[in-house]
Amino acid sequence: MSDLLTIILAAGKGTRMKSKKNKVLHKIAGKKMINHVVDTAENISSDEVICVVGHQAESVKQAVSSKSIKFKLQSKQLGTAHAVFQAGKEIKDHKGDVLILYADIPLIKQSTLNQMLNHHHDNFADLTIMTSILKNPNGYGRIVKDNSSKIIKIVEHKDTDENEKSIKEINSGIMCVDSKILDDALNNIDNNNEQQEYYLTDIVSYINGKDGRVISYQTEDPVEITGVNDRIALSKAEKKMRKRINERHMANGVTIIDPATTYIDESVEIGLDTIIYPFTYIEGDTEIGVNNMIKPHNHIINCKIGKNNIIINSNLIKNSKIGDECQIGPFAHIRPGCNLKNGVKIGDYVELKKADINVGTKVPHLAYVGDAEIGKKTNIGAGTIFANYDGVNKNKTIVGNSVFIGSNSTLVAPLTIRDNGKTGAGSVVTKDVEENTTVLGVPAREYVKKKDD
Numbered sequence: 001m002s003d004l005l006t007i008i009l010a011a012g013k014g015t016r017m018k019s020k021k022n023k024v025l026h027k028i029a030g031k032k033m034i035n036h037v038v039d040t041a042e043n044i045s046s047d048e049v050i051c052v053v054g055h056q057a058e059s060v061k062q063a064v065s066s067k068s069i070k071f072k073l074q075s076k077q078l079g080t081a082h083a084v085f086q087a088g089k090e091i092k093d094h095k096g097d098v099l100i101l102y103a104d105i106p107l108i109k110q111s112t113l114n115q116m117l118n119h120h121h122d123n124f125a126d127l128t129i130m131t132s133i134l135k136n137p138n139g140y141g142r143i144v145k146d147n148s149s150k151i152i153k154i155v156e157h158k159d160t161d162e163n164e165k166s167i168k169e170i171n172s173g174i175m176c177v178d179s180k181i182l183d184d185a186l187n188n189i190d191n192n193n194e195q196q197e198y199y200l201t202d203i204v205s206y207i208n209g210k211d212g213r214v215i216s217y218q219t220e221d222p223v224e225i226t227g228v229n230d231r232i233a234l235s236k237a238e239k240k241m242r243k244r245i246n247e248r249h250m251a252n253g254v255t256i257i258d259p260a261t262t263y264i265d266e267s268v269e270i271g272l273d274t275i276i277y278p279f280t281y282i283e284g285d286t287e288i289g290v291n292n293m294i295k296p297h298n299h300i301i302n303c304k305i306g307k308n309n310i311i312i313n314s315n316l317i318k319n320s321k322i323g324d325e326c327q328i329g330p331f332a333h334i335r336p337g338c339n340l341k342n343g344v345k346i347g348d349y350v351e352l353k354k355a356d357i358n359v360g361t362k363v364p365h366l367a368y369v370g371d372a373e374i375g376k377k378t379n380i381g382a383g384t385i386f387a388n389y390d391g392v393n394k395n396k397t398i399v400g401n402s403v404f405i406g407s408n409s410t411l412v413a414p415l416t417i418r419d420n421g422k423t424g425a426g427s428v429v430t431k432d433v434e435e436n437t438t439v440l441g442v443p444a445r446e447y448v449k450k451k452d453d
């Protein structure tokens with residue numbers, strides 16, 4: 001449909017959210033509310049997408065992920081019709097239909113919008129309102145119909161009388177309308193209502209009065225049109241979005257043992273046959289490959305994880321890369337900037353920061369490894385500390401291949417321990433260790449094996 005202009009309303013104050021931040025900047029499944037709607041709008045083939053901003057306009061503009069959106073400013077928030085009116089010139093210039101979306105309706109699907117647009121065309125309508133039947137219609141505008149089911153008007157919740165309050169069919173806010181008719185209607189709406197706002201919903205009675213054709217398109221799934229006005233609705237939308245995301249992964253071959261306690265951001269990618277145990281959070285720009293086992297209580301943020309890994313219980317892993325066939329945890333803290341190659345083992349109560357750990361190396365228990373580069377097949381003993389901070393600077397430790405660091409060693413950086421080097425248990429290593437050399441003691445000195453040792 002190339003004759004479509006899409007307008008997203010995002011200028012409102014969102015008072016009911018009780019927040020210093022604009023309502024549409026609150027996140028749902030790790031993505032700002034506005035961007036859920038912007039991304040859906042971008043996927044429908046519109047000629048142009050306009051976003052009306054007002055309250056905290058600059059922050060909203062900055063948050064919008066797409067660069068091809070045009071912004072219009074509504075400097076005073078005088079209602080939804082007044083907001084659409086800000087795009088008056090574009091509406092006047094446009095020949096065809098205008099699709100209006102609200103930035104606080106983040107669950108709406110592209111397929112549902114396409115169905116509504118088709119319904120609009122197939123019925124030669126001037127205005128199509130997306131509606132839904134709700135058990136509890138509180139807070140929503142009600143669709144008032146006559147005996148022949150023709151829509152007469154929309155009444156805002158605050159303006160309803162007792163009869164109208166009992167109507168279960170509600171206005172989603174989403175509509176499709178002919179640009180010429182919209183332009184005319186916007187110029188003729190008043191603010192004679194409880195809120196003293198220019199209501200977009202009033203275009204229904206106006207178009208009816210001009211003998212225009214107003215119809216409704218009822219959504220099959222009322223969940224999609226949830227309007228997020230407060231924190232309760234925000235948590236409900238979060239739950240619904242999460243369910244949708246989990247179901248997408250399950251459909252793609254990921255096992256999620258308990259979707260109710262698995263929290264995956266929209267941006268996350270997961271390969272097939274990966275199994276996710278309960279109470280797991282996977283956030284941000286994270287890619288997880290195939291056939292991984294992610295045991296309970298893991299929190300993974302902005303990570304690239306390969307295949308066939310076992311991530312045992314209760315780890316926090318952030319901004320890091322993990323290869324294939326690794327074993328992590330339980331209770332490991334992998335801080336930003338780590339790069340674990342294939343077959344690495346990070347065990348219980350180990351903290352890593354900016355650590356490059358090469359193939360087959362093990363840090364199995366109770367260690368701190370910071371600002372480090374460790375070679376292949378090296379073993380870092382229990383309780384080892386990489387003393388990377390001298391009180392002023394952070395310094396680096398380089399450990400070679402097949403090195404053996406004895407338990408409870410302290411490696412005082414800057415330091416290099418070359419291939420096949422060894423440290424004795426409890427050593428405090430302050431000087432570089434050469435290849436095939438063993439050091440021990442405090443401070444550590446080279447150990448030369450005597451005949452009777």
Ligand code: UD1
Nearest residue numbers: 009010011012077078079080083103104140141171172227
């Ligand atoms: C609106 C509808 C209501 C519908 C409900 C569905 C009107 C008058 N009412 O009510 O019939 O059932 O949505 O969720 O349209 N906005 C602006 N400028 C303004 C006011 C609002 O851009 O001056 C934007 C908001 O940022 C928001 C959207 O319009 O994205 C809807 O505004 P909101 O105040 O949430 O309207 P509701 O009370 O939910």
Ligand code: MG
Nearest residue numbers: 104227228229
């Ligand atoms: Mg709303």
